[in-house]
Amino acid sequence: MISVRGLRKHYKVHKRPPGLKAALRSLIHRSYTTVKAVDGISFDIRPGERVGFLGPNGAGKTTTLKVLSGLLYPSDGEVTVDGHVPQKREEAFLKKIMLVMGQKQQLLWDLPPAETFELNRAIYDVPQAQYKKTISDLIELLEIGDLIGKPTRQLSLGERMKCELAAALIHQPRVLFLDEPTIGLDVAMQATMRTFIKEYNEKYGATLILTSHYMDDVAALCPRVIVIDKGLLSYDGGLDALVQRVRPEKRVVLRLSEEVDAGRLSPLGRVVTHEPGTAVLQVQQEAVNATITRALSTLPVMDLTVENAPLEEVMSELFAESKARRTAVSEPVPA
Numbered sequence: 222m223i224s225v226r227g228l229r230k231h232y233k234v235h236k237r238p239p240g241l242k243a244a245l246r247s248l249i250h251r252s253y254t255t256v257k258a259v260d261g262i263s264f265d266i267r268p269g270e271r272v273g274f275l276g277p278n279g280a281g282k283t284t285t286l287k288v289l290s291g292l293l294y295p296s297d298g299e300v301t302v303d304g305h306v307p308q309k310r311e312e313a314f315l316k317k318i319m320l321v322m323g324q325k326q327q328l329l330w331d332l333p334p335a336e337t338f339e340l341n342r343a344i345y346d347v348p349q350a351q352y353k354k355t356i357s358d359l360i361e362l363l364e365i366g367d368l369i370g371k372p373t374r375q376l377s378l379g380e381r382m383k384c385e386l387a388a389a390l391i392h393q394p395r396v397l398f399l400d401e402p403t404i405g406l407d408v409a410m411q412a413t414m415r416t417f418i419k420e421y422n423e424k425y426g427a428t429l430i431l432t433s434h435y436m437d438d439v440a441a442l443c444p445r446v447i448v449i450d451k452g453l454l455s456y457d458g459g460l461d462a463l464v465q466r467v468r469p470e471k472r473v474v475l476r477l478s479e480e481v482d483a484g485r486l487s488p489l490g491r492v493v494t495h496e497p498g499t500a501v502l503q504v505q506q507e508a509v510n511a512t513i514t515r516a517l518s519t520l521p522v523m524d525l526t527v528e529n530a531p532l533e534e535v536m537s538e539l540f541a542e543s544k545a546r547r548t549a550v551s552e553p554v555p556a
């Protein structure tokens with residue numbers, strides 16, 4: 222469905238020196254630097270896949286999604302989306318895709334969402350019968366029946382995001398690029414959006430690429446993740462396999478009926494947190510059974526669970542790894 226080969230997107234940026242004199246001089250003698258936002262990445266995505274596209278701030282995620290949706294020309298490389306070259310912006314391509322950006326809106330501010338929906342129906346030439354069916358499904362799934370008649374400016378952020386998503390899906394895109402679709406939403410609304418996105422993917426078999434800094438989104442939606450950092454690919458594979466590779470240790474979470482000294486916990490594993498009533502231990506996978514047996518026999522355990530390390534930690538460790546690799550490569554070799 223999506224094929225990306227050696228994609229590069231370099232931005233040429235005007236260097237603006239500090240100080241008025243230098244700034245005035247730079248109006249005549251302009252100098253430029255190159256920002257390598259995406260610097261040679263390749264991946265393939267199969268139809269119907271849900272893929273998390275992750276990386277630290279400035280990694281090149283939005284740039285890649287903009288290239289895939291035809292908003293930006295690549296500097297180099299080959300990209301196809303369902304057989305189309307995105308930058309040609311063919312009508313058939315535009316009808317198949319949608320880019321939803323959590324930080325930008327497509328709903329018209331002074332009009333009710335219902336009017337943007339109608340506008341999108343006309344733009345995408347959606348037959349009336351299909352439009353009626355789709356819109357009533359979307360209204361039901363997203364519970365926006367009461368909202369779509371109010372001017373957009375009167376909606377809360379979460380209400381607006383639900384309507385944004387509905388507007389984006391009126392033409393039933395087969396490929397959805399979601400750039401931070403849950404940004405700024407409260408926890409309950411994030412969960413609603415996640416459930417809806419998953420249902421849309423399952424119902425229509427749509428292919429989905431999602432960027433998000435909320436790891437709950439990623440854990441709930443993306444069995445596969447592609448991680449980029451400074452424009453380079455640092456991981457492409459299963460989310461579970463990534464956790465296994467970066468953090469194979471397990472967390473044993475203990476709920477305790479009475480306070481225990483730290484000295485009684487430390488022989489069982491590395492103490493990650495220790496608060497009144499709870500303690501979290503980190504142990505090697507093969508030591509989990511022994512730790513549980515020992516905890517149950519030596520501590521006042523009320524409840525016990527075994528978990529993976531939080532995804533946020535896995536990601537920051539992965540980002541730190543690739544930063545360390547880059548630093549090692551760029552350091553001069555001693556003479």
Ligand SMILES: Nc1ncnc2c1ncn2[C@@H]1O[C@H](COP(=O)(O)OP(=O)(O)OP(=O)(O)O)[C@@H](O)[C@H]1O
Nearest residue numbers: 232234256258276277278279280281282283284285
């Ligand atoms: N129009 C532009 N002109 C110049 N540089 C740009 C432009 N757009 C993005 N960049 C730079 O390209 C790099 C990648 O930006 P991009 O927005 O793709 O990152 P991102 O991974 O989406 O980051 P974030 O998680 O912060 O949204 C950054 O260094 C950014 O400053």
